[in-house]
Amino acid sequence: MPEPNNNLSLHEDVINGTSDLSEVRKPDEKESVVKRTMTLIEKNGCHDTIYMNAAKIFQGIHTEKAKDRMLVRYVGDSAPPVLAFKDVCSQRLSYELAFNALKYQDLLEEMLLDSCVYPCHSIPDELTSLLVVMLYDLQDRKFQAREISDEDEPVADVRKIEHYLYSFKTKLAAALARYRIKHDAPSIEYVLPETIRKQHQRASALPLCVWINTFKISLEDVFRDLKEKGFTKVESVSDLDHYTYGVDQHCGDVLVFPSSFKEELLNLDLFADRKLLLQDKSRSLAVHAAQAQLNSGDNIIVAHVGSHLTIAHLSVLTNHSMSTVFVCGVKSSEKEAELRNFFSHMECTNIQLLHEDFTEIGPTDPKLQKAKVILLLPQCSGLGAGDPIDFILNEHGDAELLKDLFRGTVAKDKLSVLAERQLNELIHAMKFKEVQAIVYCTCSVYPEENERVVKKALESEVEGDKVQPYRLIPPVFDTCSDSDASTEPFFKTEPSEISSGCFLAVLAREKDSSENLSAEDILGQTAAKGLLDGILVEKTKKGGKKQKVTQLTRNTVAGGVEPKIAELLHRQTVSNIKAEVAVSKAVSNIQQKSASRTKSNVQLKKSIHPISARSLPKVLKHTRPLSPVGKAYGRQTPATRKAHAEHKRIVLKPAKIMFPPVAMPYLSSQGNEAGISAHHCFHCWSGANSFHGRVLLPPLCKTVRPAVLHPRPWMQESSHIALPLYRSQRSWIGSTFTGKDVNDTTPAV
Numbered sequence: 001m002p003e004p005n006n007n008l009s010l011h012e013d014v015i016n017g018t019s020d021l022s023e024v025r026k027p028d029e030k031e032s033v034v035k036r037t038m039t040l041i042e043k044n045g046c047h048d049t050i051y052m053n054a055a056k057i058f059q060g061i062h063t064e065k066a067k068d069r070m071l072v073r074y075v076g077d078s079a080p081p082v083l084a085f086k087d088v089c090s091q092r093l094s095y096e097l098a099f100n101a102l103k104y105q106d107l108l109e110e111m112l113l114d115s116c117v118y119p120c121h122s123i124p125d126e127l128t129s130l131l132v133v134m135l136y137d138l139q140d141r142k143f144q145a146r147e148i149s150d151e152d153e154p155v156a157d158v159r160k161i162e163h164y165l166y167s168f169k170t171k172l173a174a175a176l177a178r179y180r181i182k183h184d185a186p187s188i189e190y191v192l193p194e195t196i197r198k199q200h201q202r203a204s205a206l207p208l209c210v211w212i213n214t215f216k217i218s219l220e221d222v223f224r225d226l227k228e229k230g231f232t233k234v235e236s237v238s239d240l241d242h243y244t245y246g247v248d249q250h251c252g253d254v255l256v257f258p259s260s261f262k263e264e265l266l267n268l269d270l271f272a273d274r275k276l277l278l279q280d281k282s283r284s285l286a287v288h289a290a291q292a293q294l295n296s297g298d299n300i301i302v303a304h305v306g307s308h309l310t311i312a313h314l315s316v317l318t319n320h321s322m323s324t325v326f327v328c329g330v331k332s333s334e335k336e337a338e339l340r341n342f343f344s345h346m347e348c349t350n351i352q353l354l355h356e357d358f359t360e361i362g363p364t365d366p367k368l369q370k371a372k373v374i375l376l377l378p379q380c381s382g383l384g385a386g387d388p389i390d391f392i393l394n395e396h397g398d399a400e401l402l403k404d405l406f407r408g409t410v411a412k413d414k415l416s417v418l419a420e421r422q423l424n425e426l427i428h429a430m431k432f433k434e435v436q437a438i439v440y441c442t443c444s445v446y447p448e449e450n451e452r453v454v455k456k457a458l459e460s461e462v463e464g465d466k467v468q469p470y471r472l473i474p475p476v477f478d479t480c481s482d483s484d485a486s487t488e489p490f491f492k493t494e495p496s497e498i499s500s501g502c503f504l505a506v507l508a509r510e511k512d513s514s515e516n517l518s519a520e521d522i523l524g525q526t527a528a529k530g531l532l533d534g535i536l537v538e539k540t541k542k543g544g545k546k547q548k549v550t551q552l553t554r555n556t557v558a559g560g561v562e563p564k565i566a567e568l569l570h571r572q573t574v575s576n577i578k579a580e581v582a583v584s585k586a587v588s589n590i591q592q593k594s595a596s597r598t599k600s601n602v603q604l605k606k607s608i609h610p611i612s613a614r615s616l617p618k619v620l621k622h623t624r625p626l627s628p629v630g631k632a633y634g635r636q637t638p639a640t641r642k643a644h645a646e647h648k649r650i651v652l653k654p655a656k657i658m659f660p661p662v663a664m665p666y667l668s669s670q671g672n673e674a675g676i677s678a679h680h681c682f683h684c685w686s687g688a689n690s691f692h693g694r695v696l697l698p699p700l701c702k703t704v705r706p707a708v709l710h711p712r713p714w715m716q717e718s719s720h721i722a723l724p725l726y727r728s729q730r731s732w733i734g735s736t737f738t739g740k741d742v743n744d745t746t747p748a749v
Contacts, residue, residue: 045146046137048155049086050093055130056081057098061403062129063105072109072118072132075125088393095389099402100140101133107191108132110179111139115171123164127157134161139176139188143169195408205497206386207237208257208265209248209281214316215347217275219253225270237498250477251284253317274346279309279394280386282502283377285491286310286441288477289506290375291317293437298372299324301435303358303425305335306377307394308342314375315348325351326368328358359424363431372436374429378422380442380449381410384494384501391443410446419448426457430507433467438507439475443500450503451490458507468509475506 046054059076085091101108112118112135123131137146145166165172176188185191189200212222223233226245234246240258248254255276257265270276287310290300300318302311305327315325330336330353343351354361361368377395381404385391388405392398404410410418422442429438442449454472463469472489495501 045141045148046093046097047086047090047149047152048158049084049153050090050097051130051134051137051158052155053083053085053090053094054097054101054133055127056083057094057399057402058101058133059129061098061102061399062132063102063403063406071113072128073125074128076129092389092393095392095399095402097133097137098399099389099406101136102402102406103192103196104136104188105132107176107179107188108135111135111172111175114175114178115168117165117168117172120164123161127161130157130161131165134158135165135172138165138169139172143173193408196406199405199408199495202495202497203386203388205259206500207240207259207498208262208278209284210255210257210265210271210276210278211251211284211313212253212255213275213277213312213346214253215319216273217270222255222270222275229268248281248284251281251288254281254284277309277312279307279313280390280443280500282384282441282443282493282500282504283307283310284313285475285477285502285504286375286377286439287314287317289441289475289491289504290314290373290437290439292476293373293439293506293508294318294321294323295372296321297323297370299326299368299370300373300375301358301368301371301432302327303329303374303376303429304378305329305339308339309394310377311339311351312343312346312348315343315346315351319348319350323350324370326354326371327351328354328356328361330355359428363428363433368432369434371432371434374432374435374438376425376429376438376440378418378425378440378442380418380422380444381415381446382443383408383410384443384445384503386495386500415446415448419453422449422453423456426453427460427462430457430460430462430470433463436509438470439504440507441502441504443502445495445501450492450505454490454505454507463509468511470507471510473506473508475504 059074060081062074064074083091083094085094109118109132112131118128118131146162179191180186180188183191189197192200212219217225226233230243232244234240234244237246237256240246240256242258242261244258246256248256265271266278268276271278291314294300298321300314300323302314302325305311311325311327318325327339330339336353336355339353343349379395379398382388382391382395382401383405388401392401400414404414426438426440429435440454444450458470458472461469474487474489475491489505491502491504493499493502
């Protein structure tokens with residue numbers, strides 16, 4: 001590839017999205033002068049190689065007329081021409097010159113015939129395309145001589161045609177004047193078809209969209225820099241004027257400038273340093289829609305190389321989420337070197353280039369298993385693009401688009417080929433089972449390339465039964481922008497003076513139904529699979545009340561299975577009952593042993609009536625409420641209660657009751673006056689009506705060892721017994737067995 005011309009502006013490389021950027025540095029004063037005069041190059045003429053490349057492009061796209069109307073003959077090779085450009089600027093100028101020759105082909109041919117410049121025996125038909133291209137450039141310079149640079153390499157055919165046309169400049173100018181009078185055209189733009197003229201007007205009035213490279217500069221720094229340079233921020237696109245700008249309503253990192261300010265805008269250092277990059281808004285929309293579908297750590301596949309700027313923009317947006325951008329279709333090593341060079345200057349580090357085309361990559365490729373989103377920007381007719389030259393240079397370089405744009409329509413056979421290719425690529429994208437979303441975007445105005453392609457792909461059902469199917473969802477661009485949430489399945493804009501044409505669709509896999517189910521629905525599905533077999537069901541009535549079902553269910557009910565939780569509580573209660581029965585038997589044995597000790601005056605009297613709350617200790621009055629298991633037991637159905645009737649009492653829960661030491665009154669030796677000893681403690685329970693005021697004397701020893709709870713109290717003669725609590729008896733059993741007479745004052749061992 002030829003080395004870039006250092007005299008050319010760097011901003012041309014940036015706006016055209018190419019990677020022929022061998023040197024990256026801030027422009028010095030000489031480069032700034034070159035940039036300011038860049039727009040005057042066309043008016044002063046082009047290099048010889050630009051004329052030759054433009055003639056080759058025009059040869060392939062010119063309008064072929066019927067033989068009976070063919071007055072100017074174009075002879076050349078029908079195969080696509082092999083073009084060699086010095087740099088991006090010469091490439092753009094070549095395409096623009098060829099496109100202008102195509103738009104004014106009728107006018108230029110009429111000028112050649114009217115001035116008798118054509119036919120010419122000294123100029124063969126193989127050079128007719130070069131003759132027409134150079135004639136347009138001559139009239140665009142107002143028939144002034146071209147300024148030839150010393151660095152320009154001369155081409156013999158170009159110099160020959162140039163000398164020939166300049167010798168007939170007066171006749172050519174007169175022929176142009178007569179043509180304008182005939183068609184009542186104030187300028188040559190008015191001789192164009194109305195559709196082409198409107199398209200040109202829209203393109204010239206279209207606001208300039210630039211996105212911010214946050215790898216190099218923050219949004220706040222851009223706003224401050226623009227303010228220092230005299231720019232004013234406005235809220236609406238309609239308020240844009242010379243030194244104004246606004247933030248796009250859909251993409252928060254996209255700025256909008258007036259179209260008339262393009263020359264001054266591209267001369268800013270922000271563009272030379274690649275901090276601001278000029279690109280059509282449709283590509284920024286696609287990038288933001290894809291980024292919105294990514295989670296942290298998810299990778300993304302870009303199905304086509306397309307524009308370098310699109311990939312770089314996606315890299316900037318996804319870098320913070322640790323995502324990798326896989327770019328398909330980088331065939332040649334030269335192209336790979338260009339891309340790597342460009343991305344390194346843009347400071348993009350999360351991009352991997354793949355040599356295979358997207359359709360050549362298998363859905364189970366190991367390196368793409370973490371890819372969750374596919375960005376599909378297929379080759380399309382592009383009739384909605386704002387600037388056709390930018391679209392050709394940035395996307396796929398198909399010069400045939402210029403011919404379609406001039407006619408304002410695309411041939412049906414070509415449209416069918418494009419639509420079929422787009423459908424195949426979209427269906428292939430849907431075969432990646434790990435991918436969760438696909439962003440499909442075109443610059444076409446035809447439903448055959450837009451809605452119909454998406455509809456056919458969804459109807460194909462290529463996903464299979466093992467994964468969730470795709471469905472359309474409203475695109476989401478930027479949560480930080482002021483755009484309202486859209487409910488439309490597609491995002492679509494028609495070409496206008498404020499926006500280019502764009503179609504965008506987001507296909508996302510349907511969410512698993514279990515993600516939207518309530519807890520009851522999830523348990524119901526679990527029971528339907530037999531995992532909750534034999535658990536009690538609670539059915540809900542229409543009034544919102546729950547009806548308790550008394551029998552156990554082992555089969556699912558038609559129409560769904562409701563949660564069966566109550567039986568879990570029942571099983572827990574049954575286990576508690578078994579444990580309590582064992583404790584009850586142990587207590588009965590202890591009572592029998594105590595009754596056999598008739599010599600002791602201490603007896604355990606049973607309460608016939610429940611003990612009143614007044615006589616209970618304060619500790620029992622403030623006991624905690626029943627546990628959920630106990631409450632569930634209280635809510636058992638009659639059938640369940642009947643099963644437990646054999647126990648003759650309902651056991652709430654086993655409980656060990658330990659009381660703190662308390663000071664007890666005792667009879668003083670001087671009479672019946674009661675006294676309180678501050679040095680003696682006795683562990684007992686008093687206050688029950690069954691004791692009839694009987695008092696147990698404390699030990700006379702001043703020092704009493706603290707009672708230790710024995711793990712098996714019924715095996716010990718003197719111990720503190722904690723008995724279970726029975727609701728039916730309504731009595732608290734807890735006393736101290738000393739085995740000695742109450743009047744015996746001998747300290748207990």
